[in-house]
Amino acid sequence: MTYEREYDVVVCGAGPAGLGAAISAARQGAKTLLVERLGFVGGMHTGAGVTNWCDTPGGPIFDEFVERLTTLHGLRWVEDPVHYVDPGRAAITPEFFRMVAMQILNEAGVDLLLLTFFEKAVTIDGRVTAVECINKAGHIRVNAGVVIDCTADADVAASAGCDIALGDPEDGRLQHCNFRATFENIDYEQYAKDKPSNEQLLEWIRLAQDEGRITPPDGAFQPEAETFPFNQRYKVLQLTSWDMEGVDPLDPWQVSRALQQCNIATLQVLEFCRRHLPGYDQCSIRNIASVLGIRESRRIVGQYTLTAEDVTEAHKFDDGIVSACFFMDLHDSPPGDTMPFSTETIWARRPTRGEHFEIPFRCLVPIRIQGLLVAGRCISAERMAHGAARVMPTCMFLGTAAGTAAALAVRSSRRPDEIESREIRALIGMPVGDPL
Numbered sequence: 001m002t003y004e005r006e007y008d009v010v011v012c013g014a015g016p017a018g019l020g021a022a023i024s025a026a027r028q029g030a031k032t033l034l035v036e037r038l039g040f041v042g043g044m045h046t047g048a049g050v051t052n053w054c055d056t057p058g059g060p061i062f063d064e065f066v067e068r069l070t071t072l073h074g075l076r077w078v079e080d081p082v083h084y085v086d087p088g089r090a091a092i093t094p095e096f097f098r099m100v101a102m103q104i105l106n107e108a109g110v111d112l113l114l115l116t117f118f119e120k121a122v123t124i125d126g127r128v129t130a131v132e133c134i135n136k137a138g139h140i141r142v143n144a145g146v147v148i149d150c151t152a153d154a155d156v157a158a159s160a161g162c163d164i165a166l167g168d169p170e171d172g173r174l175q176h177c178n179f180r181a182t183f184e185n186i187d188y189e190q191y192a193k194d195k196p197s198n199e200q201l202l203e204w205i206r207l208a209q210d211e212g213r214i215t216p217p218d219g220a221f222q223p224e225a226e227t228f229p230f231n232q233r234y235k236v237l238q239l240t241s242w243d244m245e246g247v248d249p250l251d252p253w254q255v256s257r258a259l260q261q262c263n264i265a266t267l268q269v270l271e272f273c274r275r276h277l278p279g280y281d282q283c284s285i286r287n288i289a290s291v292l293g294i295r296e297s298r299r300i301v302g303q304y305t306l307t308a309e310d311v312t313e314a315h316k317f318d319d320g321i322v323s324a325c326f327f328m329d330l331h332d333s334p335p336g337d338t339m340p341f342s343t344e345t346i347w348a349r350r351p352t353r354g355e356h357f358e359i360p361f362r363c364l365v366p367i368r369i370q371g372l373l374v375a376g377r378c379i380s381a382e383r384m385a386h387g388a389a390r391v392m393p394t395c396m397f398l399g400t401a402a403g404t405a406a407a408l409a410v411r412s413s414r415r416p417d418e419i420e421s422r423e424i425r426a427l428i429g430m431p432v433g434d435p436l
């Protein structure tokens with residue numbers, strides 16, 4: 001069955017960017033639909049176990065989340081005066097976030113369509129006029145004044161025929177993807193008292209790998225006994241977070257294989273811990289990621305492309321609509337480099353403490369294609385600058401600006417790219433910066 005609906009604004013993807021976009025568009029009076037392929041909202045935060053929202057501004061809607069989550073005891077600040085900018089990183093309990101997000105969406109009057117995949121953009125004369133989606137009830141075509149692509153993979157933009165960049169410009173290399181699991185019921189005191197030496201631990205792991213009791217997932221970054229599941233650099237058993245290289249996030253077969261292997265490996269590591277580690281004999285699983293943690297895939301080519309220099313030199317723009325200060329964080333494979341970065345590297349890759357860079361509205365506007373805005377991880381940025389702009393507070397801030405612009409466009413019968421940035425800034429309470 002195919003049926004049609006009419007909306008002012010349709011937002012595809014309900015991660016940090018999509019939430020910011022849908023809530024802000026609805027609050028500006030636009031009839032707004034938010035489409036999400038999963039059965040919950042929050043994107044990487046709730047699906048991939050990315051709990052800490054980085055130390056960079058997130059805009060007015062993020063501030064509202066912070067306030068509500070703090071009241072509910074669902075958020076605590078993680079401070080690190082050496083590496084982080086004040087007030088630190090917001091460690092949020094994903095389950096609280098999901099529920100609070102539902103509450104705010106409901107209050108804002110956003111229509112939410114879960115378990116629905118964006119499938120295809122409908123364009124007429126280079127303008128996106130509708131999106132086609134699929135769910136259990138069949139196909140739905142949603143006609144919209146403005147569509148906002150918050151899928152993180154630029155699914156809508158790619159389908160609409162926008163120009164796309166992917167990975168490293170030299171070889172297409174992508175940042176590592178990641179899988180997270182959390183163990184519980186561990187007697188840390190007993191472990192501290194009776195823990196094996198690192199040599200002993202490595203011997204057990206080597207034996208377990210030789211006997212096929214621990215099998216690293218394909219692409220596990222440097223998958224030696226020393227690195228899976230043991231982190232040689234930190235000298236700890238890495239139970240909670242594994243990086244993989246060479247997994248294409250746009251290939252569902254590869255993603256499925258990686259998720260399957262990571263689930264199996266989690267069970268194997270759990271059994272290993274129960275068998276060998278003092279204090280772990282009763283250990284259990286608190287949660288595992290529902291989706292693979294994806295750091296990088298498609299980015300649009302927009303009217304402006306954010307550069308590394310814009311980040312480090314704290315550039316401001318006449319059309320700056322988001323303020324940010326996180327460092328350019330690339331979990332890369334050679335010839336790039338990866339975590340852990342030295343303190344010097346972190347500070348060389350972000351604006352001077354106390355300074356901010358701005359992201360111009362033009363980074364959200366694709367070239368050639370009308371009726372479409374893009375927010376979140378897939379905005380127009382050089383690969384390095386993308387490493388700074390992809391963090392969750394910035395994505396929610398970008399979404400907030402995009403939703404505001406979309407609602408203004410519909411209300412005033414203008415194209416989204418005709419909206420003046422000062423109009424957006426006024427509505428999202430962003431102070432006017434110093435133009436370059």
Ligand SMILES: Cc1cc2nc3c(=O)[nH]c(=O)nc-3n(C[C@H](O)[C@H](O)[C@H](O)COP(=O)(O)OP(=O)(O)OC[C@H]3O[C@@H](n4cnc5c(N)ncnc54)[C@H](O)[C@@H]3O)c2cc1C
Pocket residue numbers: 012013014015016017018035036037038041042043044045048050051052053054116117118119150151152153155177178292293294295375376377378390391392393395
């Ligand atoms: C391992 C890892 C660690 C990270 N660490 C941090 C950190 O410590 N702090 C921090 O702030 N950031 C961190 N990040 C970055 C951050 O999580 C992401 O870049 C951010 O969540 C991107 O936000 P988004 O809204 O653009 O996309 P996402 O959070 O990916 O949300 C996109 C949403 O769109 C939906 N979607 C996708 N395609 C479709 C479709 N076709 N139809 C319908 N729905 C669709 C998805 O299901 C998802 O809900 C990390 C990321 C990873 C992977």
